[in-house]
Amino acid sequence: MKGKIGKLKGGVLYNFEAIPPVLFVFVFGVLPLLSIIIWSFFEPTEYWIRPHLTLAAYSKFFTLGRYITFLKTLRVSVTVTFLALIIGYPISYFIRKIVGERFRNILLFLFIIPFFLSYIVRVFSLRLILGRYGVINNILLWIGLITSPIEGLLFSEVAVHIGLLSSYLPFMIFPIVLSIERVGGSTVEASRDLGATFFQTLVRIIIPLTKPGIFAGCIFVFVSSLGSTVEWDLLGGVSELSTQQMLESLMAALKFPSAFAISTLILVITMGALLLGFRYAKMAELFETLE
Amino acid sequence: MEEREKKVTRRKFLGTTLKIGAGMMAYPALRHLLGRSNSPFRAFAGAEKKPEVKELRLWASGTQTIEEHWIKLENQLGIKILFSDNGNAVGPVISKMIFGDAAEIYDVNGLQGGAEKELADQGAILPWDMSLIPNWDNDVWPMVRNIPYHMVDGKRYGIPFTINADSMIYNADKVPVCDTYAYVFDRTLKGKTSMEDYWANAVIFTAMYLKENNVEGMGSIEDPGNLKVDELEGVMEFLIKHKKAGQFRTFWSGWEQGVSLITSGEVWCMTGWEPIVYAAQEKGINAKYAAPKEGYEGWSNDLLLHKGVKKTGLYETAHAFVNWVYSGYFGNQIMKMRGYCSPTDKVIKYAEAHPDEFDPEWIKSKQQHVLDKFKKKKGETYWQNVRPVNFKLYEDWWEKLRRA
Numbered sequence: 210m211k212g213k214i215g216k217l218k219g220g221v222l223y224n225f226e227a228i229p230p231v232l233f234v235f236v237f238g239v240l241p242l243l244s245i246i247i248w249s250f251f252e253p254t255e256y257w258i259r260p261h262l263t264l265a266a267y268s269k270f271f272t273l274g275r276y277i278t279f280l281k282t283l284r285v286s287v288t289v290t291f292l293a294l295i296i297g298y299p300i301s302y303f304i305r306k307i308v309g310e311r312f313r314n315i316l317l318f319l320f321i322i323p324f325f326l327s328y329i330v331r332v333f334s335l336r337l338i339l340g341r342y343g344v345i346n347n348i349l350l351w352i353g354l355i356t357s358p359i360e361g362l363l364f365s366e367v368a369v370h371i372g373l374l375s376s377y378l379p380f381m382i383f384p385i386v387l388s389i390e391r392v393g394g395s396t397v398e399a400s401r402d403l404g405a406t407f408f409q410t411l412v413r414i415i416i417p418l419t420k421p422g423i424f425a426g427c428i429f430v431f432v433s434s435l436g437s438t439v440e441w442d443l444l445g446g447v448s449e450l451s452t453q454q455m456l457e458s459l460m461a462a463l464k465f466p467s468a469f470a471i472s473t474l475i476l477v478i479t480m481g482a483l484l485l486g487f488r489y490a491k492m493a494e495l496f497e498t499l500e
Numbered sequence: 501m502e503e504r505e506k507k508v509t510r511r512k513f514l515g516t517t518l519k520i521g522a523g524m525m526a527y528p529a530l531r532h533l534l535g536r537s538n539s540p541f542r543a544f545a546g547a548e549k550k551p552e553v554k555e556l557r558l559w560a561s562g563t564q565t566i567e568e569h570w571i572k573l574e575n576q577l578g579i580k581i582l583f584s585d586n587g588n589a590v591g592p593v594i595s596k597m598i599f600g601d602a603a604e605i606y607d608v609n610g611l612q613g614g615a616e617k618e619l620a621d622q623g624a625i626l627p628w629d630m631s632l633i634p635n636w637d638n639d640v641w642p643m644v645r646n647i648p649y650h651m652v653d654g655k656r657y658g659i660p661f662t663i664n665a666d667s668m669i670y671n672a673d674k675v676p677v678c679d680t681y682a683y684v685f686d687r688t689l690k691g692k693t694s695m696e697d698y699w700a701n702a703v704i705f706t707a708m709y710l711k712e713n714n715v716e717g718m719g720s721i722e723d724p725g726n727l728k729v730d731e732l733e734g735v736m737e738f739l740i741k742h743k744k745a746g747q748f749r750t751f752w753s754g755w756e757q758g759v760s761l762i763t764s765g766e767v768w769c770m771t772g773w774e775p776i777v778y779a780a781q782e783k784g785i786n787a788k789y790a791a792p793k794e795g796y797e798g799w800s801n802d803l804l805l806h807k808g809v810k811k812t813g814l815y816e817t818a819h820a821f822v823n824w825v826y827s828g829y830f831g832n833q834i835m836k837m838r839g840y841c842s843p844t845d846k847v848i849k850y851a852e853a854h855p856d857e858f859d860p861e862w863i864k865s866k867q868q869h870v871l872d873k874f875k876k877k878k879g880e881t882y883w884q885n886v887r888p889v890n891f892k893l894y895e896d897w898w899e900k901l902r903r904a
Contacts, residue, residue, distance in 0.1 A: 256599045273896065277903055333760075342765050360691055363766070364749040443757070447748045450902040461591040462895040 242476060249469035258465050266470035275455060279471065282452040283478070285366065286434035289373040290381075293430045294423065296374070297381035301422075302415075304382070305389040317386070320379040332372050332439050339363040339371065339444070364446035372440035377433045381426035388422020389415075424490035432479055554817045555580045559602065560610025561588040561801055563840065564661050566833045573824055579817055590615055590886045597624040597806075604808035608818050613800040614649045614700075614725075614885035616657040626805045627655035632819035635826035639845040643874050643881050647800060648723065658802035659822055662840035665796030665873040665881070666701075669758075669776050669787055674768040678790045681709035683769050685742050694761060694770035697751035699898040700886045703727070704797050705771045707735045708882055712794035725885040732890060736897040740904045762787055775839060795877025799884040801840075831867075832858040841870040 249266055251258040270276055304316050323331055338344045339362040346358040361367060392415050400410040416423070441451040452471060459468040553574060558565075562585040570581040584606065586593050594615055596602035603624040619625040630636055636659070650658035670678040675689065684693045684705070695702040707724035710716065716738060721731050742748070752758045752770065759779045761767040780787035803822055809815045824830065828850025831842025836858065841847075847867055851860040874881055888894060 256595055274900070274903055333756075336760065336764065340764050340766055360749065442753070446750055447743055447902065448904070450899075455899065458895065458899065461589055462892060463591050463595055464892075464895075 245469045246473050246476070249466055249473045251466055251469075253464065253466050256463055263466075266466035269467055270470055270474075275467070275471065278450050278455050279452050279474065281450075282435060285369060285373070285451075286431050289370055289377065289434045290427050290431040292370070292374055293378050293381040294427060297378055297426060298385060298423070301382050301385035301389060305386050306392075317383075320382060323375075324379070328376075329439055329443070332376065332443050335368070335372055335375065335444060336363060339368050363444065364449075366445070366449060368444035368446075369440050369449055372444040373434050373437060376437070376440060377430045380429035380433060384422040384425035384429065385419060386422075388419040388425075392418045420490045424486040428482055428486055431482065435475060435479070553578045553580050554814065555582050556608060556814060556817055556821055557582045557584065557606045558608050558610065558821075559584050559586045559606035559806075560608075560661065561586060561612070563588075563838055564610045564801055564834070566830065566837060569833050569837075572829055572833075573821070577820055577824060579821055579824070581821075586611065588612065594618060594887070598622045603806045604811070607806050607809050607812065607814050608821065609804040609806060610661045610801055611804060612700075612886045613647065613658060613660075613802045613883065614887040616649050616802065616804065617652050618887055619804065620652040620655075620657045624807055625657055626807055626809070626815075627652075627657050628659055628803075628805055628822070629819060630656060632816065633659070633823045633826065635823045635844070635846065639849070640826070641843040641845075641871065641874075643798070644800065644843045647798075647883050648726070649883070649885055649887075650802065658800075658804060660800040660843055661803045661825065662834055662838075663798065663800045663843050664774070664841055664870055665798045666773055666884075667771070667792050667796045667873075668769060668790040669762055669772050669774075669780070670769040670790055671762060671765070671780075672786045672788045678769055678788070678792075680713075680792050681705055681771070681794055682713065683790075684771060685709070685747060687745070687747070689769060690746055691749045692766075692768040694748055694750055694752055694767045696758075696770075696772060697753040699894045700884055701771065701797070702739070702751070703732070703735055703894060703898075704882060704884050706739055707731070708794045708797065710735060710738060724882045726888040727890065727894075729890055729893060732893055732897060736901060740901050743901060743904055759783075791873075791876055795882065796873045797884055798874065798881045829857075832863055835863060835866050839866070841867060843870075 248258055250262050250264065252261040252263050252265065270279070304313050308316065336343070340346070341358045341360065341363065343363065345362060346355070349355045350358065396414060396418075397410055400414050405413070436453055438451060438453045438457070441449050441454055445451075452475065456468050456471055459465075459471070556579050558581050560583070565581075565583045565585075567583075570583070574580045586609065588611075590612055593602070593609070593611055597609075597619055609625070616625070620627070644660050644663060647658070647660070650656055650660075668678060668681065668684065670683070672678075674692075675683060683689060684695065686693070695705065704724050707718075707721055707727060710718035711721040711724055713719075716734065718731070718734055718738075721727065721735075727735060749766070750761070752761050752767075752772070755773075755776070758770075758772050758776045761770065762776060762780045763783045763785050774789050777787045777789045803825070805815075805818055809818050825842070826844050826846060828844070828846035831844060831847030832851050832854075834840045834842060835847070848860065848864050851858040851863040
């Protein structure tokens, strides 16, 4: 049974207790997603869609330049994920391996606290820090590093990155902390005893063992960033339009097939990333730690 | 003994049945007799007979309800308002009206002005019978009688629930004078001006500015609230040019964002709603509301009659409700609660007749303030239209602007 979590002997249908949840997930989870994919190929009518297969929605995605917004959101999401990993990994290692249990719990709790606050309020508060007369500009002006406030801190792509990072960094930290559980102290010691440097131990022992956590964190941050609107809305400038905002405006304008087509593309990318995670990063092993 | 008891029981049963039957037959006659105003038995009838309460399902913008004060309507006319917030998003509301069952399950709508033609063409709404709304009389302000989108094929489909007129908010410490929309596009204020992140607002303001000042030969724009394809292209190209030049760092959306931009000093001048000025002033900002030479942008939240009222038999009730809205009490209450204006002189008349309920001077000053905004501009008022003929093009252009 160990290492085989989720596998049911004889298949799902022979485990009657599994049927209700599976049915629920299928009807309310899978079916809507399938519908979105199919509807994206339907023809729009004035107020809805009709079953006449066409690629018009996908064609408009390119001809009307919607792909620019899509690629931009994708790029920002990848960058934020990468930055979250760079910042989050050392923090996770510090929390799990360096500090004592009591301090570790305090640190983890500190990362949870922001989630008790309203999401919008949390992002909005960054305006007070990044604004023209915000904390950063005031400090820089005070110490004389600048003579006039930096305009590009707020209402810019930089601000969106900062907002997304501050929102989703804990999503990177928690799975990595969990995966570092898998790295036993004796393994690291053995590596050092055999003469490996810290960097060699990190690259050859620690990172491979924490790969599932790294990938899970990356998926969480990437998918959350891809679906975000508040950070773009409150911190982005006039040119910072996210895919999610574009989707909302398409739905409000009753351009359903176009919205479904973009959602399908997001779905494909997300599913692709998940498959890669399960196939190559053995993401499922993360949950074995829980077992 | 048993036999005797049984006989008595049967007799009792028959007697009781007869008494109940007689009572049931006599009840309507007694009720009628007691209920008559000149009945000598009236004193025995207990409480005065109340009119039958009819429930009217009002589906409107959340800001248009007077909440517990609807009881006044129930007490006066026996109409109980069942209020539901329609979310104020025009697209989804129209979709639910035409594609869904909203036109059947609600009786009256309160929606941003402009959707009348589309809904009427699809048969989702009915024209109002103005003969059933006697309060739509000479007290109703002239400028709201002929709002273009209210009439479809000569019939009235829209009646203003509330109205107001918008212009610009500016920080008078930074921009001492602000009497034209040109300030929004002024290069000396680069990065310090903004507009609402909604084409229905931003486009009309820009079109008004271009038309009234004949900027870039755009003086020929016919109706800034309902642009033709080429007019829209010109207006949007103008906006894109300024956006690319860095004129706007952000567009605002929602009340708190609007207030925050002005109070934080990020923006010195922006198109928007007047209440933002009061909120900013409360926070110590020297904010003012501009009186632009090009005029204010008028907006109306309109009452629409759903097709379902024919089936539910609430056609007359819906008209009675609108007539009551125009009787003055509603206008006072909505002004007191939300600062919105009901466009009829009956509002002030009601306040004057009921000083115990409302402060007549306060109401008069508020109503006059809105009226003055409309009088500021000579000639026609430009009305914000949330569903212009080319609205899908508007959407496409707005998307293009955001990406530019």
